[in-house]
Amino acid sequence: MDAWKEACVGPPPSSVLFPPGIYIVFPRVDLKGPCKGPIEFKATGATIMAPPALEPFKTASWIKFMNVDKLTMTGGTYDGQGQAAWKANKCPEYTKKCELPPNIRWSNITNSLVKDVTSANSKYIHMHILKCANSSLDHVTIDAPGTSVNTKGIHIKESSGINITNTNIKTGDACISFGYGSKNVHVEKVTCGPGRGFSTAILGTYEIEAPIAGIWIKNCTITDALNGVMIQSLFDSKTTTASDMHFDDIIMNNGFPSRVKISNVSFRNIRGSSSTKEAMRLACSSWEPCVNVEVADINLTFTGPGGPATSVCCVVEPKVVGKVVPPIRMVDESECLNKGYL
Structure with missing residues (x-):
């Protein structure tokens, strides 16, 4: 997080590098902007792992990027080690609110790119795209067994201008789901399965x-x-x-x-x-x-x-x-x- 803060305020373009290796990261990492200019988060050859236990997570986030323009997220495997969460099955019904962490959460990200990133065994949603605009996901791999519970591959909500291409999704829930406020989303050359296909969220659940x-x-x-x-x-x-x-x-x-x-x-x-x-x-x-x-x-x-x-x-x-x-x-x-x- 210190490296991110230094890169974010430094002269653009700047980058944060995870060298190849295996890292345990917990309980929550908030990588916040705005930054001075374009910034890259590079993790090629690195495996970033969450602790398998549920107790360290007090909020529904693990690795969160927020309020950044022109972010490029390149490479790396993000392993949520979600097997314990699937067994607990804390949110089996759509009416219940999950507090489990997605592997990667983007919030208020614009004009950005995810490329060559792998998300594995998330405790909940693999990639949560919230209030983002004009951004792309390309050559993303999502890997979890079909028996994993509540593990949507990519969930988009209140976002516009999102492009998802050349992506392979294996999971236990919807491969790509569209929550309310999803607008102008293009999905092309995506393989899905196991999973629950391409789906909207259950519409009409909330008053507004x-x-x-x-x-x-x-x-x-x-x-x-x-x-x-x-x-x-x-x-x-x-x-x-x-x-x-x-x-x-x-x-x-x-x-x-x-x-x-x-x-x-x-x-x-x-x-x-x-x-x-x-x-x-x-x-x-x-x-x-x-x-x-x-x-x-x-x-x-x-x-x-x-x-x-x-x-x-x-x-x-x-x-x-x-x-x-x-x-x-x-x-x-x-x-x-x-x-x-x-």
Whole structure:
């Protein structure tokens, strides 16, 4: 932290270097700006480890960067040693507030870059992007087993202009999740799995939520994930909106079905296999209908018992473009409710 403070106030450009090696860092490191100019945090060849026990962490942070413009974070493995936290499972439900630390938290970071960084075995979210703007994550690796609990790969909230590219995510929760206030986020060439695919947070949880608007997910592969692409909301939700969300050119390998409530969304060129007979489900409510939904060039197969793959649309009639396999079957609201789709 002394090195960071010296570099931050020193003449730009400046840098902080972790030499190659293994380091135990605890309980919390706050790397604060503003700095005089561009600053780089370099950890190539270094492994930075959190203590495995939960007791040292009194707040929901471990390594936190905040209030910095033009930060470059390069290299290094950040190992949260989260196995004890997964066993404790302190936050199994969305209604509970976790006080577990993410591996890396960015808060109020602008015009910045994460490159060639690995996050492993986080106790909670791997990378939490909060109130950030015009920043990119490239060649990031996130590595945790599918049995890890509450370990979202990258969670974005109240941020705009975020680009995530050439990234490989293996974890036990959503690979990338979009909290309220996520705007103009581009995700491309990302592999996901195990995990829970690409998903919004559960919308409508709080009285006041900034809209989600402008999410583009393109040229991604989802393998052995519980969900593919999903927009979630509470059944009895507060008022909010999610719009201009686009999932384009997605490959799903052994994917599970998605339950999606959507508006102004397109699903294009999605292909691969499903682990269940129901390969695709679009579910909306009659009191808040989905609008401007497009399904184009879908080819999802199922080779298990019970015949070929099926798809279900509840209270939504998407615009169908090109060839869609399995063909869409429209289901009325009463059947959807009886089967637990809504």
